[in-house]
Amino acid sequence: MEYGLRRYEAAQRLFWILFFVLCLGVAYLFAEAAANSPNGSAAALPTFQPDSLKSLSFWLQLRWIRGEPFGKILVYLLYVALIFVGARFCWLLVQYAGKFYVKGLLASHVRKPAASPKPSLEQLSAKPEKLFPVDILLKKSNPLFLRLLFHPMTRLRLLLAKNQGTLSSEDLMERERRMVETDWQVLYGSWTPFRWLLWLLPLFALLQSSWLLYHQVQPAVTGQKEIHDVLGPVFASFIPLVQIILINVLLSLGSGLLKRMEGFYLSGVDTLFYDRFLSRLPFQSSDTLILLEALNRHFQELHFVLRRLEKSLGDGK
Numbered sequence: 001m002e003y004g005l006r007r008y009e010a011a012q013r014l015f016w017i018l019f020f021v022l023c024l025g026v027a028y029l030f031a032e033a034a035a036n037s038p039n040g041s042a043a044a045l046p047t048f049q050p051d052s053l054k055s056l057s058f059w060l061q062l063r064w065i066r067g068e069p070f071g072k073i074l075v076y077l078l079y080v081a082l083i084f085v086g087a088r089f090c091w092l093l094v095q096y097a098g099k100f101y102v103k104g105l106l107a108s109h110v111r112k113p114a115a116s117p118k119p120s121l122e123q124l125s126a127k128p129e130k131l132f133p134v135d136i137l138l139k140k141s142n143p144l145f146l147r148l149l150f151h152p153m154t155r156l157r158l159l160l161a162k163n164q165g166t167l168s169s170e171d172l173m174e175r176e177r178r179m180v181e182t183d184w185q186v187l188y189g190s191w192t193p194f195r196w197l198l199w200l201l202p203l204f205a206l207l208q209s210s211w212l213l214y215h216q217v218q219p220a221v222t223g224q225k226e227i228h229d230v231l232g233p234v235f236a237s238f239i240p241l242v243q244i245i246l247i248n249v250l251l252s253l254g255s256g257l258l259k260r261m262e263g264f265y266l267s268g269v270d271t272l273f274y275d276r277f278l279s280r281l282p283f284q285s286s287d288t289l290i291l292l293e294a295l296n297r298h299f300q301e302l303h304f305v306l307r308r309l310e311k312s313l314g315d316g317k
Contacts, residue, residue: 005175008158009182016190023087027079034075065240070208074244077204081197081251085258092262098150099269105140105156106276109133134160152269155179159273173278180270187262194255198248205244212237 065074110133141147141157158179159172216234 004158004161005178005182008154008179009186012182012186013189016186019087019091019190020084020193023080023084027076027083030079030083031072031076034079035072065205065208065243067208067212067240069211070204074201074204074208074240077197077201078247081194081201084194084197085251085254088258088262092258092265094149095151095265098146098152099265099272101150102152102156103272103276105137106272109136109140110276151183152272155183155269155273156277159277176270176273176278180266183266183269187266191255191259198251201244201248202241205241209238209241212240 065071065078137156138160141153141160146153147157155176159175213234216237
């Protein structure tokens with residue numbers, strides 16, 4: 001199981017790496033399509049008018065961000081961030097569906113201990129697998145597409161697969177604890193590329209604004225224009241930086257909300273496996289069967305001795 005848990009962690013980390021690489025590829029296609037569209041031309045910047053600052057449409061247009069030489073990089077990074085957040089939201093919806101699927105599966109096949117009749121010692125020692133439907137759950141979680149699509153199904157399969165000896169909550173609780181720690185660590189680490197994007201966007205926006213500032217001030221430095229003629233364009237040079245900061249704030253708020261939703265999902269999965277799975281196992285320890293068999297033999301020996309005593313007392317009379 002040590003190998004299985006390590007492979008599970010490696011698979012989860014690989015999934016999020018491929019997820020981010022896919023976002024990079026899709027964002028490149030969108031950025032290229034936007035650059036080739038008539039509205040995506042970065043050849044000319046809009047004319048700056050002080051009164052236009054009061055207009056919402058002025059702040060929503062991205063022509064300032066698309067300007068050369070860093071415009072294409074900024075647009076590409078924006079698409080990567082938006083696609084990453086949107087794709088993770090879709091992934092979360094799918095996992096919620098998987099959680100309810102596993103919840104229904106456990107509710108159908110795993111009963112509360114108090115609801116079932118108490119088994120005899122012979123049943124406990126002879127056929128302990130009948131007390132808990134391991135084979136049925138393994139069969140239900142066997143399809144590969146379900147394990148690839150639903151994260152809770154993968155956890156259920158790993159809990160039950162390669163089980164040695166008696167199924168006990170003592171052993172499975174340790175497996176579940178390690179998977180819980182792995183999931184939370186992997187989920188937190190999967191946001192690292194997005195945090196890099198939130199740092200790169202203001203950096204390139206600052207470079208873009210610096211280039212625009214130099215381009216607007218250069219005529220005044222060379223004497224082609226007066227200083228007061230370039231004050232408006234100088235102020236407009238900082239518009240890309242202001243826009244990116246506002247976009248960064250929105251992305252941070254959206255990602256923060258999404259992180260809370262993912263945390264709520266993971267905590268729900270942890271609770272599901274404990275309440276409807278681990279707490280309903282017939283054996284709390286893997287030594288339970290050994291103790292029961294020893295007690296069973298002991299009681300049989302006592303019963304045999306008592307019968308011999310009764311027979312001896314009856315013959316003596």
